[in-house]
Amino acid sequence: MNYIFPWLISILQGFFLLTALIPAAVRPRMLLLVFWGALTGIATTALLTFTSFLFFNTLVPLYAIGLNIAVTTGLFFLAKRNTLILPFTKGTVDKAEIIGIHVLLIFVIPVVLHALIFPDGGWDAWSCWNLKARFLFLGGENWRGMMDSALWRSNISYPFLLPLENVWFWCFGAEPTTTVTLAASCRITLLMSGLLFFGLKELNGKLLSLLAPLWLLSIMFVVKLSSSQYSDLLVGTWLLSALLGFKLFTERRAPAYLIITIISLGFMSFTKSEGLVLAVITGGIMKLAILFSSEQRKAALNAWKGLLAAAVLSFLPTVIFQLFMAPDSHTFINGLTSADKPASIERLTATLYFLGIEFISPKWNGFWLILFGGIILAGSKAFKRGLWVIPAIIGIYIISVIGVYTVNTFFEILWWLSTTLNRILFALLPTLTFWLFNALRD
């Protein structure tokens, strides 16, 4: 029951932030704003909680709660100045959206049932994310112990947005309960699904957009990964958020959407190392896209102060972490220079082979084959209206991933591929589905 409060504060904080940012004339429909706001608000409340560790070197729950309430109140007044309309105002939500939200809730039930059996998530969740969360919550001034070299098996060089989100919820209780870790998987799945549905519906106005998240949630393997490897889904959801923001920016020329895109990239870079790599690639490709379009360039230049402020603030946690906290990775051997464990053509072949096997594996219910077939059928439509950035980002990212598997020879390649490659692909599903359904637009 206690956890209703952090939920409420997070949703309101995100909702007010987006409302304050986006001018009323170009604002998206209400439920997209609510879902996008919830995703953003949970991250911002978590990052404000992080300041407790920076200022007091320990978690001070009352400080975190007080600060978040104060910031939410401040944002409320900013949003009010920018024509705030509340979700329950008449006419802000249509029937199709009401149907959609109910169907989504039903389709998240399998994730809930899986999470009930494994409330601490899968291996990655309890060996890394929820372990870090426990250190942050229980460790007192020893919270940095989560980066101790003795814990090298627990990805100590990874940043910790997801653990901070759990810690924010735990601030409202005395114990690090499994209720919060269990709810994390359901929460992220629901937010991803909602963002995908309402984002697509914002662009094409059709209820058919609902098929996109439902298609993903009908894949049992996706359900299992959503309840066990939810940090990857968080990366995937932030990537989707960044691309949705960019798509809306290219269509509406409103810099506010570019600000949201930058915020999404900044937060994604604090989720895990893959998120940082994706943020750098996505930021670079988007910058190119803006440079090549005179209209977009003009819109971006007009708001350069806001864009710069968004970039500085949203990437600040990552910069602080990478410069002052992150320990060296104990799981990296440069195969290009190592004489003991050199990189080899066999590693590259094995990676490409595993990638091919994943694409045709029945566990994905034919997702990859349908995606490739759909893109071929959609033809040039899949690359027009700024959509080309998606395959460019995913393509460069996949090449980078193949490069890491080949060059980092710390792990035995077959074991490493069999335990991690499917998760890397899993994180890309929301964005790829968004791409396919956009390519199908009239």
Added chain:
Amino acid sequence: MIKLPVWLTRQNIILAVISLSFAWGIIGTIRDLSALETKRRVKPYSFGGNIFAGVKGATGEEKYIGYLTDRDINNDKVAMRFTQAQFTLAPIILDFNNPAHRLLILDFNDLKLARAAAEKMKLRPLKVSPQGIILAERPAERPAP
């Protein structure tokens, strides 16, 4: 040339295939959830690390504890057991196979082997969990005369 019906657009073809995949997925989900329900009846909650919770009360304010085992950490099951122990005992840091700490956890294949190892290292057992995990203390070294 064969004239295709108006509704047979590329978009509709892709959507039809996605719908089929979706329907197939629903069948799989129903099958999986019924198997899950059977599993839940036998074991409603699953987390292996709970077997280490028993020693938690006796660890005090210790920052590091050595984790000694005769198992091979390269085996996934052993690595999983160790990381689950770490999760359960956090914020204490478990130092794998490092006997230099004051407190040590002995998690051996056999309790007899664990007791023998404790005896050999002259450790004082503080707690033995029902699952055969020993929390032991290294006696303080006497100052040199």
